Each structure stands twice: as structure tokens, then as C-alpha cells.
Amino acid sequence: MSFEKPAVVIDNGSYSIKAGFASDNHPVSMFRTVVGRPSYLKGKYGREAYEVFIGDNAMANLEDLELNHPVQNGRIVNWDNIERIWHHVFYKELKVAPEDRAVILTCSVTSPIAEKIKSCEVFFETLNAPALCVQSEAVLSLYGVGQTTGLCVDIGHDTTTVSPVYEGGLVQYARMQTNYAGAQVSNILKEILQDRKYNFDIKCETIIDDIKRMLYVTPDCAMSRWNYQRIYTLPSGENIDVSQETFMCGEMFFQPNLFQVDKTKYLSLQEAIVTSCLKCDAELRSDLYDVIVPCGGLAVVPGLSNRLADELESLVKRPVNVICSSESYVTTWLGGATFAGLSDSKKMWINKQQYDDYGAKIVINKFV
Structure with a gap:
């Protein structure tokens, strides 16, 4: 299946979403997979006009918003919000009309067929995309490094x-x-820092994310850590030493039992x-x-x-x-861009006419 314009590749992550054109070698846009609505509404949406904040704009206004993460554990759990994010990707980030672009959409290895059917429904019936291909993140990651096995x-x-x-x-x-994974790292860091009497209130998530970027793994956990000192500057200007925390959270990928009493919790x-x-x-x-x-x-x-x-x-x-x-x-996104350019991939696409004719049946046939 050939397209007049480069396809759009969208990698839905629980933490961030990556989007761009298959003709490029890097995503055009990367932002947090989060939607924020004014907290004063207290969940009573639709009764009055309000502004919806998406991605990094939502994170920048934490104090005034209720945040929702529409992708959790790799699965889409809030379809209204993920639809808003996809709309934002096309019109605000990529600045293209969805009806002009075929789309490659990534899905988790655990995504059920019902999620793929619903994705097709949104892209074909709401966004009017001309063609869609839903592929597993694991498969596309292999394509991203030029491999299939x-x-x-x-x-x-x-x-x-x-x-x-x-x-x-x-x-x-x-x-x-x-x-x-990342969520468990965040929880451990929060617990340790709270034990050290540091409480960051509303800015806690942003601070924890910054400290996570300082994680490292040593070749041998027994080696001296003096050369791996990590100092983090709090918003207040205070410097704190997080060397032990960043070392421990990295080491837990390989020795989870070193720090956990429950030896069956992590592998x-x-x-x-x-x-x-x-x-x-x-x-x-x-x-x-x-x-x-x-x-x-x-x-x-x-x-x-x-x-x-x-x-x-x-x-x-x-x-x-x-x-x-x-x-x-961005390996998964790169794999999607590579996949879009393969001649053999054309049999994996569904176009809008096929969806209109066969509905969920062709989604099951193509994407199971």
C-alpha cells in the first residue's frame, strides 16, 4: 500500500508519547502521556467551558489540575483522553490533518484485540485517517535496529x-x-527521601523524575562508588546527596533481593x-x-x-x-518508521474502505 505523503508514526507510551513522520529519523514530538483538567471542577466535566491541558503543559500547571494518565501498564484505560492526545498530536504537534495521513500505531504486547478494534474505530470514524496499521512495540523495536528476530x-x-x-x-x-520498572523506581525513591525527612508536596513527581535521570549501573556492585557521586539541587536551592539512592535503584534491576524482604516480588x-x-x-x-x-x-x-x-x-x-x-x-518509534517503508508491510495495513466494508472482522484478521 503506497501513500502520497509520509505516514505518521505514533508510539503510545505509559510515560510519554512519541510522534513523527515515517520519512524522518527521529520523532518530531515527544511529550508526557497525561491530560489535565481544572481541579475546581472536581470531576464534574461538561457543565461549563474549561481548558484541557495536554502533555508537558499539564505537568507545568500541576497545582491547578487533576491529572489523568490514559495509558497504564501499556493498556489504554481512558479513551476520551487518549483521543484528545491523538487529536493534539495531529493538529498541534505535527500540524497535519489526520485525513491526509496513514498512521502506524504501536500497542503493548499485552493489548487485547478489543483495544485494537477501538483504536481503528477512533482513527477511521473520528479522525478519518485513510489507513491504519497497529503493530506490537516489541516487533517494531527489532525493526528499529534492523532485525526481525x-x-x-x-x-x-x-x-x-x-x-x-x-x-x-x-x-x-x-x-x-x-x-x-520506572513506577517502582519512583516509589522507592519517594520512600527513601521521605525517610530522610524530605517531602516535596505537589512538585514531588517532577523532582523524582529529575533524580531518576541520574540513575546509573556499575560493572560490579562491589566497586567503590566514590567516583559516582550524584548531587541534586532542590527547587529551594538546597543540595542533597542522592548517590546511594541512584546507585541502589539501578542495582535493583540485577539484584532486586538485595533491597527487598519479599524475594518473590521482583525478578x-x-x-x-x-x-x-x-x-x-x-x-x-x-x-x-x-x-x-x-x-x-x-x-x-x-x-x-x-x-x-x-x-x-x-x-x-x-x-x-x-x-x-x-x-x-525511541527505538520502537524508529521501528515504526522503518516498517512503514517496507514493501512487504502493505499487507498489514487496513484502509478506510476496508474498515467501512468489514468493520471489526478485518481488524481481527489483520492484527490478531
Whole structure:
């Protein structure tokens, strides 16, 4: 399926949304996946006119807004708000009409077919898009590094998911989750800082996000940390030492039991990957270990990819190839842009005429 204009690629993340044109090598727009409405309304929307704040504008007006996160654990939970975000993407961020652009939309590996059907309904019936393709984030992450077979290690905000992909198809039964991701990092940081008598009130989320960007992983947790000092300046101007916190939260990806009494709560990253590979056919495991692709916002933590390779090689007693990138946070989006340009991808698209003729049936046929 050929299009006169470059397709729009939209990567729906629980923390941030990435959007741009398939002809580009980087998203045009990245902003928080959040919608804010005036708090004085107290949830009674529709009775009077009010302004809706989206993305970073909502985060900048925290004091006056009630925030809603329409994507949680990779699933769309509020369709009215995600529709507002998509509308905002086209008209405010990309400045194009949705009826002029085919769309590649990412979905979580856990997304049910009902979510894909509803997405098609919104894009075809509300936004009037001419064509739509819904693809798994794990599959597109492999395309983003030029591969079709390998392991996607998605370290996101709500979940960390290990997903094997073979020849462009998701091996669903071998998927694993560690239960430790960005949200858990935030909660741990909050608890530790509260124990240190720091309470940040309304600005807490912004401060925690800033400290999370200072996370790091060492090659050996036993090594001296004096060279890894992290100092954070509070809005008040006070400097606090967060070296221990940033070290601990990074180390928990590999040794969650080091800091947790409940030893069944979290799974280490390397154990999740090995378990996922063991669930696959023996003939496939070698190919999976040769292409391990970390992606997501926390995949860019300094030292994480190298430490992951060391831990895996220690477990499986063979070389592994962890493909690290400074732009791991947009790997999925890049995969969508790559996918849009492939001639073989045309059979995966649904155009508006097909949707009008067959409705949900063609969505099930194409995207299951």
C-alpha cells in the first residue's frame, strides 16, 4: 500500500508519547502521556467551558489540575483522553490533518484485540485517517535496529517486559515481566527521601523524575562508588546527596533481593531474559541471544546494557549481543518508521474502505 505523503508514526507510551513522520529519523514530538483538567471542577466535566491541558503543559500547571494518565501498564484505560492526545498530536504537534495521513500505531504486547478494534474505530470514524496499521512495540523495536528476530527488553514506566520475536512475529507464550520498572523506581525513591525527612508536596513527581535521570549501573556492585557521586539541587536551592539512592535503584534491576524482604516480588532482568529464552524452542535460543534489544525510557541508564551482557554471559556461559543505543527511548518509534517503508508491510495495513466494508472482522484478521 503506497501513500502520497509520509505516514505518521505514533508510539503510545505509559510515560510519554512519541510522534513523527515515517520519512524522518527521529520523532518530531515527544511529550508526557497525561491530560489535565481544572481541579475546581472536581470531576464534574461538561457543565461549563474549561481548558484541557495536554502533555508537558499539564505537568507545568500541576497545582491547578487533576491529572489523568490514559495509558497504564501499556493498556489504554481512558479513551476520551487518549483521543484528545491523538487529536493534539495531529493538529498541534505535527500540524497535519489526520485525513491526509496513514498512521502506524504501536500497542503493548499485552493489548487485547478489543483495544485494537477501538483504536481503528477512533482513527477511521473520528479522525478519518485513510489507513491504519497497529503493530506490537516489541516487533517494531527489532525493526528499529534492523532485525526481525531477537529479544526485546522493554524497560518502561509501568512494566519491564521481555518479549521474544521470531521473523517479525511475537512469541507470546514466552513473554516475561520483572515487575520492576520506572513506577517502582519512583516509589522507592519517594520512600527513601521521605525517610530522610524530605517531602516535596505537589512538585514531588517532577523532582523524582529529575533524580531518576541520574540513575546509573556499575560493572560490579562491589566497586567503590566514590567516583559516582550524584548531587541534586532542590527547587529551594538546597543540595542533597542522592548517590546511594541512584546507585541502589539501578542495582535493583540485577539484584532486586538485595533491597527487598519479599524475594518473590521482583525478578532480575537477566533471569527474566534467560527464562524467556528457555521457554522458546532450543533451535531459536542462539538467535535470541545474538540480538537483545533494550528499549524504553530506562534503557538509557548509563552502564545498564554492559552490565546486562556481563550478567547474561555469566549465566548462560556463552557470548551474547546486547544492542545498546543512546536513543533506546525511541527505538520502537524508529521501528515504526522503518516498517512503514517496507514493501512487504502493505499487507498489514487496513484502509478506510476496508474498515467501512468489514468493520471489526478485518481488524481481527489483520492484527490478531
